[in-house]
Amino acid sequence: LLGTNTDWTGxxxxxxxxxxxxxxxAIVGAGGAARAALADMRLQKVPHVILINRSEAKxxxxxDRFELAGEVxxxxxxxxxxxxxxxxxxxxxxxxxxEIGLDALTADATVLDMVYRPLETPLLVAARxxxxxxxxxxxxxxxxxxxxxxxxxxxxxxxxxxxxxxELLTS
Numbered sequence: 001l002l003g004t005n006t007d008w009t010g011x012x013x014x015x016x017x018x019x020x021x022x023x024x025x026a027i028v029g030a031g032g033a034a035r036a037a038l039a040d041m042r043l044q045k046v047p048h049v050i051l052i053n054r055s056e057a058k059x060x061x062x063x064d065r066f067e068l069a070g071e072v073x074x075x076x077x078x079x080x081x082x083x084x085x086x087x088x089x090x091x092x093x094x095x096x097x098x099e100i101g102l103d104a105l106t107a108d109a110t111v112l113d114m115v116y117r118p119l120e121t122p123l124l125v126a127a128r129x130x131x132x133x134x135x136x137x138x139x140x141x142x143x144x145x146x147x148x149x150x151x152x153x154x155x156x157x158x159x160x161x162x163x164x165x166x167e168l169l170t171s
Contacts, residue, residue: 004151007036008043010144011112015040015083018133020109024051026079028098029088030058033114040068050079052100053088080104080154083128086113091121098123102130109133116141119170138169 025046027037030053041049049070053059059072072078078101090098092115100123102111111127116137127134142161148157159165 005036005039006032006144006147006151007140009147010020010138010140011036011085011114012040012043013119013147013161013165014112014135015110017135017139020083020110021082022083022110024044024048024050024081025083025085026051026052026081027085027087028075028090028100030055030062031087031088033087034062035066037085038068041067041149042068050077050081067111075099078102082106082109084109084111086111086115086123089115091115091123093117094142102126102132105130105132108133109119112140113137114140128171138166142166142169 021113025041028048039119047069049063049068050073051059051063051070052073052075054075056072058072063070064074074135076099083103086098089095110133111123112135113121113123114137115121119136119138122134124134138153146157
């Protein structure tokens with residue numbers, strides 16, 4: 001048997017849009033999406049990860065498991081980072097909003113919200129208002145699906161991300 005996870009590659013490709021070299025990354029959540037983000041941060045050798053979660057013990061166990069240097073903060077903490085990833089369901093349709101301050105993020109920070117319903121989350125609106133790079137969850141989803149398609153069918157769909165595909169998926 002062979003198992004493959006394309007979530008982390010979808011995230012990696014979405015972040016690659018901005019050619020990032022993050023030094024301090026804040027990740028909200030401690031579930032499967034957060035694990036994908038942590039796997040990518042480990043591969044990128046990010047020096048410091050701030051894991052924000054309501055269960056600090058669960059978050060610390062994940063940091064330890066991925067052997068990442070960093071710290072755990074409670075949900076709602078304002079992160080001081082150059083990359084913020086929402087890897088939780090907070091902000092998704094039917095879930096409570098993600099209430100997090102962006103004031104401590106660096107001036108050139110990037111915010112990636114894995115939520116894609118709604119596509120334009122309050123987190124992304126706040127990030128754009130502050131002039132930060134903002135990446136929506138559909139970007140990650142398209143890249144993840146492209147990688148999965150390649151694994152299943154042994155051919156890559158071309159192109160993985162296009163305005164026409166986004167229009168089709170959001171109509």
